[in-house]
Amino acid sequence: EVQLVESGGGLVQPGRSLRLSCTVSGFTFGDYTMSWFRQAPGKGLEWVGFIRSNTYGGTTEYAASVKGRFTISRDDSKSVAYVQMNSLKTEDTAVYYCTRYRGYIDYWGQGTLVTVSS
Amino acid sequence: EIVLTQSPDFQSVTPKEKVTITCRASQSIGSSLHWYQQKPDQSPKLLIKSASQSVSGVPSRFSGSGSGTDFTLTINSLEAEDAAAYYCHQSGSLPLTFGGGTKVEIK
Numbered sequence: 001e002v003q004l005v006e007s008g009g010g011l012v013q014p015g016r017s018l019r020l021s022c023t024v025s026g027f028t029f030g031d032y033t034m035s036w037f038r039q040a041p042g043k044g045l046e047w048v049g050f051i052r053s054n055t056y057g058g059t060t061e062y063a064a065s066v067k068g069r070f071t072i073s074r075d076d077s078k079s080v081a082y083v084q085m086n087s088l089k090t091e092d093t094a095v096y097y098c099t100r101y102r103g104y105i106d107y108w109g110q111g112t113l114v115t116v117s118s
Numbered sequence: 119e120i121v122l123t124q125s126p127d128f129q130s131v132t133p134k135e136k137v138t139i140t141c142r143a144s145q146s147i148g149s150s151l152h153w154y155q156q157k158p159d160q161s162p163k164l165l166i167k168s169a170s171q172s173v174s175g176v177p178s179r180f181s182g183s184g185s186g187t188d189f190t191l192t193i194n195s196l197e198a199e200d201a202a203a204y205y206c207h208q209s210g211s212l213p214l215t216f217g218g219g220t221k222v223e224i225k
Contacts, residue, residue, distance in 0.1 A: 009153040023216075035214075044205065044216055044217075044218050044219045045154075045156060045162065045205055045207070045216040045219075046216070047213055047214035047215065047216075050193045061212055062211075064213065065213075096160075101149065103167075103168075104152040104153075104162060104164060104168070104207070104209060104217050105154070105162070105207070106164050106167075106173075108161040108162055108163070109161065110161055111161055
């Protein structure tokens with residue numbers, strides 16, 4: 001059974017940092033691009049960024065709204081994806097989803113809530 | 119950035135009715151358009167991939183069509199469990215984008 005489990009969410013003050021983790025099981029993690037999406041309370045879905053598999057260089061792409069502040073990484077030996085979120089803003093408040101990305105998203109985690117507030 | 123415009127925003131439908139949701143892309147994306155269903159307090163779920171390809175485990179009453187800039191999600195014979203928000207998503211070019219969503223309510 002495929003599982004993606006996010007962790008690390010919580011309440012953080014504006015300007016501070018937070019790192020989310022996504023622990024994967026049920027498929028060969030290293031073979032896939034992993035992507036992060038988010039959903040602000042009561043709003044629609046927004047792409048955050050993704051990291052390609054090492055077969056494709058392990059390179060990253062980001063949405064303009066987070067570029068320069070967020071960094072996505074992966075540890076294939078542990079089957080974990082990360083997103084390091086720096087200089088957080090109130091508008092980053094959202095449920096963050098870790099996903100397996102194949103041009104479409106075929107597996108989603110349950111999401112972890114990040115609240116940026118003073 | 120490719121903008122996806124979904125319509126309608128909201129639809130109230132009786133069971134067994136047919137539902138049609140459209141998604142228009144601001145530029146051609148071929149068949150790089152996918153549909154998701156999100157029920158309250160749940161993660162989204164893939165319904166249709168690549169405009170019209172079925173997904174394993176998804177009921178056959180869900181179907182998709184279209185290419186280029188105009189796409190449609192059809193739910194034949196709506197069931198009560200289909201109450202949800204529906205989103206289209208394009209992977210034709212970066213940044214990846216979503217439509218604004220369509221909320222389907224059961225009368």
